[in-house]
Amino acid sequence: MAYPVVRQRNLAWLQAGRLISALLVMIAVTAPAVAQSDTRVAVSDVSGAIGVATTRQLTLAMGRAQAEHAEALIIRLDTPGGLVSSTRELIKQIVASPVPIVVYVAPSGARAASAGTFLVYASHVAAMAPGTNLGAATPIEIGGVPGVPQPRRDEPNKDDKKDDKSTSGTQSQSAAERKATNDVVALLRSLAQLRGRSPEFAEKAVRDAATLTAEEAHKQAVIEIVAASMDDLLAQLDGRRVTIGGAEKSLATKGAQIVTIEPDLRTQLLSVISNPNVAFLLLMIGFYGIILEFWNPGSFVPGVIGGISLILALTGLSALPVNYGSLGLLVLGIALMIGEAFTPGIGVLGIGGLAAFVAGAYFLIEGAGADIDIAVSLPLIVGMAATTALLIFGVIAAAMNARRRVPVTGAEQIIGSIGQVIAWQDATGQIRVLGEVWNARAARPMQTGDIVRVVGRDGLTLIVDS
Numbered sequence: 163m164a165y166p167v168v169r170q171r172n173l174a175w176l177q178a179g180r181l182i183s184a185l186l187v188m189i190a191v192t193a194p195a196v197a198q199s200d201t202r203v204a205v206s207d208v209s210g211a212i213g214v215a216t217t218r219q220l221t222l223a224m225g226r227a228q229a230e231h232a233e234a235l236i237i238r239l240d241t242p243g244g245l246v247s248s249t250r251e252l253i254k255q256i257v258a259s260p261v262p263i264v265v266y267v268a269p270s271g272a273r274a275a276s277a278g279t280f281l282v283y284a285s286h287v288a289a290m291a292p293g294t295n296l297g298a299a300t301p302i303e304i305g306g307v308p309g310v311p312q313p314r315r316d317e318p319n320k321d322d323k324k325d326d327k328s329t330s331g332t333q334s335q336s337a338a339e340r341k342a343t344n345d346v347v348a349l350l351r352s353l354a355q356l357r358g359r360s361p362e363f364a365e366k367a368v369r370d371a372a373t374l375t376a377e378e379a380h381k382q383a384v385i386e387i388v389a390a391s392m393d394d395l396l397a398q399l400d401g402r403r404v405t406i407g408g409a410e411k412s413l414a415t416k417g418a419q420i421v422t423i424e425p426d427l428r429t430q431l432l433s434v435i436s437n438p439n440v441a442f443l444l445l446m447i448g449f450y451g452i453i454l455e456f457w458n459p460g461s462f463v464p465g466v467i468g469g470i471s472l473i474l475a476l477t478g479l480s481a482l483p484v485n486y487g488s489l490g491l492l493v494l495g496i497a498l499m500i501g502e503a504f505t506p507g508i509g510v511l512g513i514g515g516l517a518a519f520v521a522g523a524y525f526l527i528e529g530a531g532a533d534i535d536i537a538v539s540l541p542l543i544v545g546m547a548a549t550t551a552l553l554i555f556g557v558i559a560a561a562m563n564a565r566r567r568v569p570v571t572g573a574e575q576i577i578g579s580i581g582q583v584i585a586w587q588d589a590t591g592q593i594r595v596l597g598e599v600w601n602a603r604a605a606r607p608m609q610t611g612d613i614v615r616v617v618g619r620d621g622l623t624l625i626v627d628s
Contacts, residue, residue, distance in 0.1 A: 212244025448472025
């Protein structure tokens with residue numbers, strides 16, 4: 163009777179062994195697949211105004227993503243806008259990219275305003291984190307002078323009814339603004355049609371500066387994904403189909419390795435010096451250094467620092483929408499203040515130079531060519547104007563006064579001094595002046611004890627007069 167019990171036990175152990183073996187086989191099959199997974203997703207962070215440095219950063223990121231055969235390039239974006247020229251260049255590169263571009267507005271609190279909205283529309287896949295927003299894509303130069311109320315396009319100007327001839331310039335400007343607006347609207351609508359996104363909001367974002375939150379953008383088909391984190395984004399991207407070079411591609415991003423692409427040193431330096439305030443400071447340091455080097459030749463240090471700073475400033479300004487008339491006004495202001503120091507008068511040159519300096523600095527970076535307010539900080543302008551005036555009117559003027567001052571030491575001090583004759587014969591003799599005995603001559607005879615005044619010097623002989 164014990165045999166059936168033993169047989170049942172053996173069968174139980176046999177089944178357990180088979181189950182363990184099956185589990186080991188599954189682990190052996192799946193483990194190498196996980197370990198050998200080499201799918202990569204590149205990530206590049208863009209924060210701040212979009213400019214030449216951003217274009218370089220993303221160009222290098224796209225090239226590296228392609229070289230490493232990345233599944234996609236995620237641009238983590240937080241920007242208030244930027245230069246129109248840089249934005250258009252980035253749009254062309256994103257549309258032509260052989261690597262799928264995902265623009266992800268993140269983290270929470272970030273925004274994709276103005277130029278950022280264009281990059282979102284140009285991307286193959288658009289995503290936003292909760293608590294972010296996009297829109298307000300009206301370039302500043304289209305909206306008129308900031309802070310000045312503008313007449314509505316659908317309402318005629320009251321002055322137009324009074325005199326059509328006197329308002330021909332206003333009408334021409336309105337036509338130019340409408341032309342520029344329609345051009346920007348057409349660009350954004352074409353991107354919306356290319357990517358299958360909402361063209362209605364594209365037009366509102368430009369004409370009415372409309373904005374949307376992440377959830378609203380998702381509901382209105384402006385973006386495809388709302389993701390709270392990078393892992394969430396990768397999970398939602400997995401299996402999504404995008405069009406690359408006219409062919410569809412299915413993304414495989416779940417569990418992919420994230421490769422962060424940092425901007426190189428050159429890009430970081432370009433980003434720093436293309437800041438309007440930094441470029442303006444470097445420009446002023448360059449001017450100061452060169453002026454001091456010319457004033458005191460041979461010291462080399464001011465000239466070297468000034469030359470390097472001036473070249474860096476010009477490099478930074480070349481990446482900004484510079485008003486060259488204002489740059490000339492800035493230089494003229496410095497020249498006028500220097501002229502006041504060398505030819506002191508009633509202060510006309512100095513006051514005019516200071517006014518020209520402030521005006522040139524204020525309008526140095528013009529709004530045209532940018533969709534955000536790119537300008538030199540007003541407190542910085544005031545501070546640099548005061549520093550420049552102090553440097554020129556104080557240091558240089560003091561140096562000029564010192565040069566004009568009568569010497570108080572050396573042989574030149576004797577001229578104009580009072581002495582006493584101690585010996586004299588005919589037209590020559592000896593006098594005591596400033597505690598020293600000098601040979602002297604005069605146009606007429608002198609007597610011992612006469613008080614004389616030194617009027618000149620010929621070598622070691624003083625010329626005196628009574």
